[in-house]
Amino acid sequence: MKACGLVVEYNPFHNGHVLHARKSREKTGADIVVAVMSGPFLQRGEPAIVSKWTRAAMALQGGVDLVIELPYAFATQKAEIFARGSISLLEYLGCDSFCFGSEDGRIEPFITAHTVISDQSAPFDAAVKLAMDAGNSYPASAAKAYQAIIKNDGALDLTKPNNILGKEYVSAALTSGFSIRPYTIQRVAAGYHDTNLSDDSIASATGIRKAIQEQGESLDSVSSYVPKPTSSGLEQYVSNFRSLHDWEMYWPLLKYRILSSSLSELTAIYEIEEGIEHRIKQMAKATATFSQFMTALKTKRYTWTRLQRMCIHILTNTSKEQMTNTNLPSYIRLLGMNGRGREYLHTVKKDLPLPLISKLSSYQKQDIEMDIRAAQVYALGLSEPYQASLMKREYAAPIIIK
Amino acid sequence: MKACGLVVEYNPFHNGHVLHARKSREKTGADIVVAVMSGPFLQRGEPAIVSKWTRAAMALQGGVDLVIELPYAFATQKAEIFARGSISLLEYLGCDSFCFGSEDGRIEPFITAHTVISDQSAPFDAAVKLAMDAGNSYPASAAKAYQAIIKNDGALDLTKPNNILGKEYVSAALTSGFSIRPYTIQRVAAGYHDTNLSDDSIASATGIRKAIQEQGESLDSVSSYVPKPTSSGLEQYVSNFRSLHDWEMYWPLLKYRILSSSLSELTAIYEIEEGIEHRIKQMAKATATFSQFMTALKTKRYTWTRLQRMCIHILTNTSKEQMTNTNLPSYIRLLGMNGRGREYLHTVKKDLPLPLISKLSSYQKQDIEMDIRAAQVYALGLSEPYQASLMKREYAAPIIIK
Numbered sequence: 001m002k003a004c005g006l007v008v009e010y011n012p013f014h015n016g017h018v019l020h021a022r023k024s025r026e027k028t029g030a031d032i033v034v035a036v037m038s039g040p041f042l043q044r045g046e047p048a049i050v051s052k053w054t055r056a057a058m059a060l061q062g063g064v065d066l067v068i069e070l071p072y073a074f075a076t077q078k079a080e081i082f083a084r085g086s087i088s089l090l091e092y093l094g095c096d097s098f099c100f101g102s103e104d105g106r107i108e109p110f111i112t113a114h115t116v117i118s119d120q121s122a123p124f125d126a127a128v129k130l131a132m133d134a135g136n137s138y139p140a141s142a143a144k145a146y147q148a149i150i151k152n153d154g155a156l157d158l159t160k161p162n163n164i165l166g167k168e169y170v171s172a173a174l175t176s177g178f179s180i181r182p183y184t185i186q187r188v189a190a191g192y193h194d195t196n197l198s199d200d201s202i203a204s205a206t207g208i209r210k211a212i213q214e215q216g217e218s219l220d221s222v223s224s225y226v227p228k229p230t231s232s233g234l235e236q237y238v239s240n241f242r243s244l245h246d247w248e249m250y251w252p253l254l255k256y257r258i259l260s261s262s263l264s265e266l267t268a269i270y271e272i273e274e275g276i277e278h279r280i281k282q283m284a285k286a287t288a289t290f291s292q293f294m295t296a297l298k299t300k301r302y303t304w305t306r307l308q309r310m311c312i313h314i315l316t317n318t319s320k321e322q323m324t325n326t327n328l329p330s331y332i333r334l335l336g337m338n339g340r341g342r343e344y345l346h347t348v349k350k351d352l353p354l355p356l357i358s359k360l361s362s363y364q365k366q367d368i369e370m371d372i373r374a375a376q377v378y379a380l381g382l383s384e385p386y387q388a389s390l391m392k393r394e395y396a397a398p399i400i401i402k
Numbered sequence: 403m404k405a406c407g408l409v410v411e412y413n414p415f416h417n418g419h420v421l422h423a424r425k426s427r428e429k430t431g432a433d434i435v436v437a438v439m440s441g442p443f444l445q446r447g448e449p450a451i452v453s454k455w456t457r458a459a460m461a462l463q464g465g466v467d468l469v470i471e472l473p474y475a476f477a478t479q480k481a482e483i484f485a486r487g488s489i490s491l492l493e494y495l496g497c498d499s500f501c502f503g504s505e506d507g508r509i510e511p512f513i514t515a516h517t518v519i520s521d522q523s524a525p526f527d528a529a530v531k532l533a534m535d536a537g538n539s540y541p542a543s544a545a546k547a548y549q550a551i552i553k554n555d556g557a558l559d560l561t562k563p564n565n566i567l568g569k570e571y572v573s574a575a576l577t578s579g580f581s582i583r584p585y586t587i588q589r590v591a592a593g594y595h596d597t598n599l600s601d602d603s604i605a606s607a608t609g610i611r612k613a614i615q616e617q618g619e620s621l622d623s624v625s626s627y628v629p630k631p632t633s634s635g636l637e638q639y640v641s642n643f644r645s646l647h648d649w650e651m652y653w654p655l656l657k658y659r660i661l662s663s664s665l666s667e668l669t670a671i672y673e674i675e676e677g678i679e680h681r682i683k684q685m686a687k688a689t690a691t692f693s694q695f696m697t698a699l700k701t702k703r704y705t706w707t708r709l710q711r712m713c714i715h716i717l718t719n720t721s722k723e724q725m726t727n728t729n730l731p732s733y734i735r736l737l738g739m740n741g742r743g744r745e746y747l748h749t750v751k752k753d754l755p756l757p758l759i760s761k762l763s764s765y766q767k768q769d770i771e772m773d774i775r776a777a778q779v780y781a782l783g784l785s786e787p788y789q790a791s792l793m794k795r796e797y798a799a800p801i802i803i804k
Contacts, residue, residue: 288786384690
């Protein structure tokens, strides 16, 4: 059986994701599609609007055969580490290929970008440093540096968010000498960051979340952009847990954590560097909502995303020390599968280089503690008894769909 | 001017406290009455129902001339340390005497208890250890040990809560060779722990708080047990901040702190010892309210009060390390005064052995950080914008009453 891997967040799973899964299957000739999906907290430094279980179930009803979790140590990270964790897991699971959506749509410019940047790493790094010293964020600086070096009109545009991620996926595979082969398809219609819903059936997850938030959790306006299982999954979630998740829900906890921590405790948190702990304390004291806090905190030096990731690490109390042993994933956590996914897993099971965790309680090693803590903190955003029922789900068996 | 000191919590200030202040003044022949009052968190390990500012204002309208704050490092502590901090501050402020309410009512048995226990500390400690090894709490063990040693029918009954505290006040003064003289008056009517309101005008603070809680913050039933300024102070507080404070208000923060901390982080917290961090984590995971949590946590080994104090230290993130430098107070923080109090302060000001803090912003030393953090965490129990307005009060000038 040939498997194609997808790197996803599904926040929530929408029509664009259905297309991505179907086209990836076609393009790579795969028998099954495996998704490695972020857990409770996402790459942009945000809580997912619904739990990973609900998002996995949506995906399994929309063309994905097997869903595994990208551990917290890789999910809430800059593109390079996020990609390294994701692509490694797909390789370890025996996938022949992975396929990502990009603004570019051709795989060659990604391979070129990887090759050029690795071959000319000294001038590239120097150019990045120059741009950062001028006050640019890392992603903006990397894009400028690449343009300066490649001087080619058809080159990969590294200002585009999916191109950036794609380049890191390709680099992760090529740098490690993995046998998994990269593919890309062009993203349809909606841009990654588009916040408005248009009149066709594809919208970005950002736009869909915004529409949900603006309507106070009424899901009518998004139903034409998501498959039926997503609409009903979201509705079911609100009915089960009384709320979708967003950053404001965690603001009282984040503010409490910031104001009750010493500066040295804040500095021990992953990604807290360069004295930003002072600014974080000062702004948390002075603001009343997460949105006010972020607006007050933002400077040109840091992207919004990077600041939000710092906040997630503070919220989950993730230290620099805990993050030192996370070069590569050390387990594969199964979130859900359908019949084909199960069959595939059966064929690769004996050759897996990492332990496969299908039930949390059967795996007690220390390296999964960060995921359990993240799940626990994510659940604390809900009121009782919904916290408890979400945590119960965490210890139950994976989702099986016929 | 002769000053008499009182050690108080005023949670809230009631008719019994008016009597205490008046009788203390009479008995000691003092010109002014000084109260050293716990701040946001109390000796029993509970948040005060209203802020220290509101409680100080109530006291200044009920017979007290000057109110200073007992720092967090002494307020949320077992009787011995609580007493050492309080009596030291009264001595440093130049008080000639202090006067406490007790079940006993005579000062001699307190002095005898202090003398006997210091003189026979080896057999006393051995008897305490024996009783603790049999599974008793420290206070119960100390009472048993004293009875075993003194063998005297008229001896101080150390099973009574105010006698226990009183014994520690007296010991604090005598051990340090302070010039401040101890007095006691018998407590009238209500026992310290009584939870029911009786039909005369004296009720315990515990009973008054219970009546307030049971009526959902309606204050009608308590008005005959408290002076007018207390009723109106409580009403004003609810109107200003939308809520009185109780432990349940802090439960989401406490639960979050416990579940997002590692076992070693919990062990670093003051008073967390003997492996109780495991039990704390386990019970926090399994319970949905503070009351459920405490009931699940309670064992014969620990008093309810001691467990609650542990919870306060977890909530305020107070470490063993921070508590090492708290042998004696290092500042005197002024909460409020009337004209007489001001006059007294004027006469003693030049001889004070410690800095007098009347405005927080003018004193930036590290040793007051614990108090600021406690005030901040206390404020976080409120919703916004009330958090901010309570913290604004923290940085404002002391209360002045004509």
